[in-house]
Amino acid sequence: MFDIYLLEAGINGILLGGVLALLALGCNLVFGVIDVVWICYAEMIMMGMYGMFYLVSVYHWPFLLAAPVAIALVGIIGVLLHLIVIAPLLNAAPINQLLATGGVLAFLQALATVLFGIDFRNLGIRMPVIEVSDMYLSYARLLAFGTALAGMIAVYLFLSRTYTGTAIRAISQDRQIMPLMGVDSRKIYLITSLIGGSLAGLAACLLVLQYDVHPFIGLTFGPITFMICVLGGLGNMIGGFVASFIFAEIISVGGLYMDLEWGYVFAFVFFIVTMFVRPRGLLARKS
Amino acid sequence: MFRRGLACLAGVLGLMAALAFPAVAQEKKIKIGVVYDLTGPFAGGGSELHNLGAKIMIDHINATGGIEGYKIDAIYADAQSKPDVAINEAVRLIEQEKVDMLLGFFSSAECVPTAARVEQFKKFMWITTCIASPVLENRHLKYVFRAQPYGTQWGLASTAMLTAYAKEAFGKEPKDLRVAIIHEDGAYGVDVARGNSEGAAKGGLNVVLKEGYSVTAPDLSSLVTKLKRARPDVILHTGYNPDISLFLRQAREGGLRFQALIGHGAGYTDYSKLKAAGGTDVNFFMDVDPISIWEVKPDALKPGLAELTKMVGEAYKKAKPETVIMSAHVGMAASNTHLFLSQVLPRAIKTYGGIDAEALRKAALDVDVPEGGTMLGFGAKFEPETAVMAGQNNRAYPVVIQYVDDKAYVVWPKALQQRAPVLKLPDSSPYAVK
CATH class of the missing domain: 3.40.50.2300 (Response regulator)
Incomplete structure (x- = not known):
């Protein structure tokens, strides 16, 4: 028997997948190239959301004008993160890199608390709702889904069709040899950090339409983003994209038939089982 | 010469002691560890406002001369919206800051484990906010009291x-x-x-x-x-x-x-x-x-409480001038803190001779405040240790x-x-x- 609520849950899962895919995109790019996990990725998104809040709600900038500024702002944070924290630790043990970006996570949370206070803030923008039969689809989520898809394609085209993109791919394949062949690895890392940060900024512009911003919003997205990146294969953007939708569908459809929490339980069980069967992720890169 | 020197020294010491004596008399204080979430998601969810309410009341009591010769030395701690941090902060306040008692607690998830831990130390804990029944239900805690209704x-x-x-x-x-x-x-x-x-x-x-x-x-x-x-x-x-x-x-x-x-x-x-x-x-x-203290009809309250409500409102607006609608959170913590400071603490000092956990516990069990006796409008009477909800204010609603x-x-x-x-x-x- 046709169940419209199942269809709605399925579509909601796809739309949630779009949000998660957008979150995973930048994180995977950075790991794929620089081989460092930005544990503080969700906190960078939080800074971008605050940027959007202040530009749009406090300084009354139009959304479309504020968005590029917020994207650039988080892009610059990405560059600064690389210059100040990552670059000195490039040859350090992975655990040290992880701890360092973990420290940045705590720093950004504390900084946001001091600068912006603990209040929840939102833009107060109401996106229209698309009504199809008895189903209602969130325009904000459709936008996030479309942007994630477009972002994925844009990053793919950039990496495959441009000289810089080719250099990025090359250095991600062999960090030792490429500098010997004339590639300026420092510059490539900076460009990658800028793009990774900008993708976090892009996610911020879309998430701020759906969520309140507060200094600890990263707790909502950080762990799940990291799990999706690992599930898809750290550094594998297509893997992250696929994993986002699998994860989101399990949460959404699972949550419809059982308690909501069971949806998350099944998603995490799927993650654990996958880690046993394919420890490097669903679509792992070959090292 | 030596004797004169000794006499001088004794004189100086005596003078110092005489000068110091009034100071010592004035320094009688009760050290209270005040625990709320000042960061993390619960802070914005209301905990920071509860902290403000408790602080307003403590500052007011200190400014008006303290309680029975005791000043309140409040040490504010941040539970960071995490149960483990709440427990650690409670233990730190007891072991390192040597507080006489603890007050506050917003989140029930923090309250449930922290109450049990504080009880192990035989320290007095006064809950102003968290409401979950399991904090007290069937635990028969001796030193944990809650002014607030339960979940x-x-x-x-x-x-x-x-x-x-x-x-x-x-x-x-x-x-x-x-x-x-x-x-x-x-x-x-x-x-x-x-x-x-x-x-x-x-x-x-x-x-x-x-x-x-x-x-x-x-x-x-x-x-x-x-x-x-x-x-x-x-x-x-x-x-x-x-x-x-x-x-x-x-x-x-x-x-x-x-x-x-x-x-x-x-x-x-x-x-x-x-x-x-x-x-x-x-x-x-x-x-x-609980009703917002600013919504309680003044004539339904015991004399003096309406003025206190007004004072809390003024201090609230001074602390947060951007406030448009005063949150009930601030009033809740202020009232429940006032209940302790006006009913439990003076009774512990006068009747039970001190501020140790045992004196505070006995004083709390003696509290018998009728309807209209708190800023929140309800009364106060605490369940004894043998009751299912030992320590619960059974007149709160x-x-x-x-x-x-x-x-x-x-x-x-x-x-x-x-x-x-x-x-x-x-x-x-x-x-x-x-």
């Missing part, structure tokens, strides 16, 4: 109102009134939901869905879809924030319709934030909580309020009613059943 009462209040108004407001028998219970899955939400279930069973309401969710869940659209399928007339919701904002946003976008929504404290109590999240959509939403055009009105219980509840959202609401 199950929240759930019972909203369902009692629905049962009473089912026919009049909805034109349905209680058994035909479809009710959905949704809650955050921590100690607080689970306990209030338990009260909802008990109340619904008692009133014969038809519970069509009962579901918990994590307060940090990034998505509640499945819950919205389930609610649409269950078609409740009324939603009973218990949450913090920002989960409430997320739910309301996704409910609106998901086309969820209902006739009434009743929140149960925390995120629903801070109207400014609720409105910031939902705009005019939150008009006619209801909330269960919540009320149901309704937000109508930016004003809060008490709509239940009928004895305190400021206006009758509007139990069908108007057509202008995006959530209204049309």
